[in-house]
Amino acid sequence: MTTKSATLQKEPPKAAKTELATFGAGCFWGVEETFRTTPGVIETAAGYMGGKIEKPTYEDVCTDESGHAEVVQIKYNPKKISYEELLDIFFANHNPTTLNRQGPDIGTQYRSAIFYHSQAQKQAAQKSKEVLEKSKKWANRKIVTEIVPAQNFWKAEEYHQKYLMKKGLDSCHI
Numbered sequence: 327m328t329t330k331s332a333t334l335q336k337e338p339p340k341a342a343k344t345e346l347a348t349f350g351a352g353c354f355w356g357v358e359e360t361f362r363t364t365p366g367v368i369e370t371a372a373g374y375m376g377g378k379i380e381k382p383t384y385e386d387v388c389t390d391e392s393g394h395a396e397v398v399q400i401k402y403n404p405k406k407i408s409y410e411e412l413l414d415i416f417f418a419n420h421n422p423t424t425l426n427r428q429g430p431d432i433g434t435q436y437r438s439a440i441f442y443h444s445q446a447q448k449q450a451a452q453k454s455k456e457v458l459e460k461s462k463k464w465a466n467r468k469i470v471t472e473i474v475p476a477q478n479f480w481k482a483e484e485y486h487q488k489y490l491m492k493k494g495l496d497s498c499h500i
Contacts, residue, residue: 342403344368347412347447348375348476350395350439351420352428356498358398359490360419366407371399372482372489375441382480390433397441399479409447413454416440422458423467438471448473 351357354372362370374382377394386392402412420428422438440455442448451473459469481487490498 342368342405344401345404345409346443346476347400347402347409348397348441348443348479349400349412349416350375350397350437350441350472351416352396352436352438353431353498354396354398354482354486355489357396357419358488359496360415361398361400361412362488362491364407364412364415366411367400367402369401370488371479372486373397373399374435374480374482375399375477376439376474380478380480384483384486387435388433390435392435394435394480395437395439396435396482397439397479409450410454413440413451417454417458417471422455422469422471423464425470438469440471440473441476442473443476448475 349357358370358372361367374387374392374394375397377387377392379386379392379394382392382394387394387396400412420438424438426432426434426437428436428438440451442451455469455471455473458464490496
């Protein structure tokens with residue numbers, strides 16, 4: 327008499343629903359590292375958005391004529407971190423009152439920008455900016471952060487991806 331052993335078929339685990347967020351907050355190296363190490367963030371990529379040419383290179387963007395901002399695109403699990411929490415991190419990690427400048431980096435590619443992927447993100451970004459403008463954090467200075475629809479994301483060259491991690495650094499501030 328032979329018996330067949332029953333094997334249970336397990337369903338493959340369902341992938342968590344993910345969403346995208348895209349922020350420009352100056353040089354993308356430090357911004358990417360900040361978000362890369364944030365719990366709930368699944369993946370980050372340094373790149374360019376908001377310009378007028380296709381497939382820009384770093385050299386194109388550095389001319390300050392392509393119109394692109396250096397950005398970090400974030401894939402995140404909204405069950406582990408909310409978009410509002412990402413906005414808090416974004417605003418806490420750069421100066422949103424300096425037009426086209428972050429620290430020593432000057433040019434439109436270093437502008438403060440939120441590229442929203444949905445109307446819910448747009449509304450959350452506007453609310454977050456309004457709350458910050460009313461707070462005393464920036465001594466009543468105007469928040470110049472743009473809140474604009476996401477456009478084509480152009481991934482930056484490979485040497486820019488996880489740049490600080492590859493160099494063993496956690497920030498690019500002096």
